[in-house]
Amino acid sequence: MAPRPSWQTRYRTRGVGREQFRNPKIFAATPGGESHRTFTVPRPVWLGLGVAVLVAALGWVLFLSPTFAIEQIDVVGEVTPEVQGEINQLYGKNLLTYSASGMAARLRTAQTSIRDLQVFKGLPRTLRLELALRDPVLAWKSGDQTYLLDEHGIAFQVPAIEERIKDLELVTIVDTGLQPVVLGEQLIRRELVDFATDVGSTFPKRFPLTIDRLEVGQSTLELVMVTSAGWRVFLDTTRQLDPQLQSLTKVFETFHDQIKEYVDLRIEGRAYFK
Numbered sequence: 001m002a003p004r005p006s007w008q009t010r011y012r013t014r015g016v017g018r019e020q021f022r023n024p025k026i027f028a029a030t031p032g033g034e035s036h037r038t039f040t041v042p043r044p045v046w047l048g049l050g051v052a053v054l055v056a057a058l059g060w061v062l063f064l065s066p067t068f069a070i071e072q073i074d075v076v077g078e079v080t081p082e083v084q085g086e087i088n089q090l091y092g093k094n095l096l097t098y099s100a101s102g103m104a105a106r107l108r109t110a111q112t113s114i115r116d117l118q119v120f121k122g123l124p125r126t127l128r129l130e131l132a133l134r135d136p137v138l139a140w141k142s143g144d145q146t147y148l149l150d151e152h153g154i155a156f157q158v159p160a161i162e163e164r165i166k167d168l169e170l171v172t173i174v175d176t177g178l179q180p181v182v183l184g185e186q187l188i189r190r191e192l193v194d195f196a197t198d199v200g201s202t203f204p205k206r207f208p209l210t211i212d213r214l215e216v217g218q219s220t221l222e223l224v225m226v227t228s229a230g231w232r233v234f235l236d237t238t239r240q241l242d243p244q245l246q247s248l249t250k251v252f253e254t255f256h257d258q259i260k261e262y263v264d265l266r267i268e269g270r271a272y273f274k
Contacts, residue, residue, distance in 0.1 A: 068095040068124050077131030080159060083111040087129070095121050112156035112183040113148075137197050139165045139172040140188075141213075142181055146172075153188040155181050171200035171211055177218040192220050195237045199225060206245060207252060222266065232262040239268060247271040 070093050079087070086107055090098070100119040107129075108114050116132040134156055136148035146162065147155045148170075158164055165172065173196060181187055196214055203225065204210055215224040215232075225233040235244055244265040251263055251271045264272040 069093070070095050070098070070127050071125040072127070074126065074128045075131070076129065077114075078133060079131065080111045080113075083107050083114075086110055090127060095123070095125060095127065108184060113158050115150070136164065136168060136170060138193060138200075139170045140175065140181070141172055142175040142178055145181070147181060147183070147187075149173075149187060149193060151190070151193060153186045153190055153193045155183055155185065155187040157183060171196060171214060173214045173216055173223075176215055188216075188220055192216075192223070192237055195235075195241060196223065198241050199223070199235070202241065202245060206249060229259075231259050234262060234264040234266050236266045236268075243268075 070090055073087055073090060075087065086103075090103070100121070104117045104119060107117060113133050114131055115134045118130045120128040120130070122128060134148070134150040134154065136156075136158075137151050138149040139161075140147045140149050140155060146165070147157055148161065148164070149155055164170075179187075199214065200211060207227075210228040212226045212228050215226060216222070217224075221237055223235045223237050225235060227233065233248060235241070247265055247269075248263055248271065251273055252259070255273060259273050261274040
């Protein structure tokens, strides 16, 4: 009877010895299994996010934060209460985004005596307004409204206008034709302005009379001067003033006590009186 194999012999015969447990093949990955993957954000994406955050932060600082909110407003020039009210509304506005041109237009509308307006922005919170005002040379009366005219014939108004006219000793033109007046726009041609101001400065020097007022009708080619004596002088605004006043001088020196209603100088070289 053959001897029974020992347990070592049985395991070795079946191929499951200690040597087989050390075979690395049994640790290989199972066919068809999934391996572990790691997700990585591309570098351009990080750069894009960084730029977006930076732009958003910069936009907030520039436009939404109080960094550039207007705190100080310096005004050079005389302003009306209406314009001062408009200026006061600028406090707290963003200095960078506020429209200077739009603001200038509103201020010119509120104060028609403004001839020029410059706006300067001083970072971070200061606004400076420099105003140049129109110089009145004539007064213009239409109906019950009184205006001032500058050297270009542009109509405008100022507070206490009657006192201003008296202080400046301005000659008043009365518009009997009642043409419409648009403040801040040219009302009469500059040639008529020059002619009327020359009349106002020259006539009192040549005659022992003063000018009560000037009158203009539908046509601005003719101007009527009403003297302090009550009679009128009809002038042609398309001709030189001096020759017309010379003709008036001759008539006045000879017939001043006979002039009751008018002297007509509209025909060159002639003078008619009544």
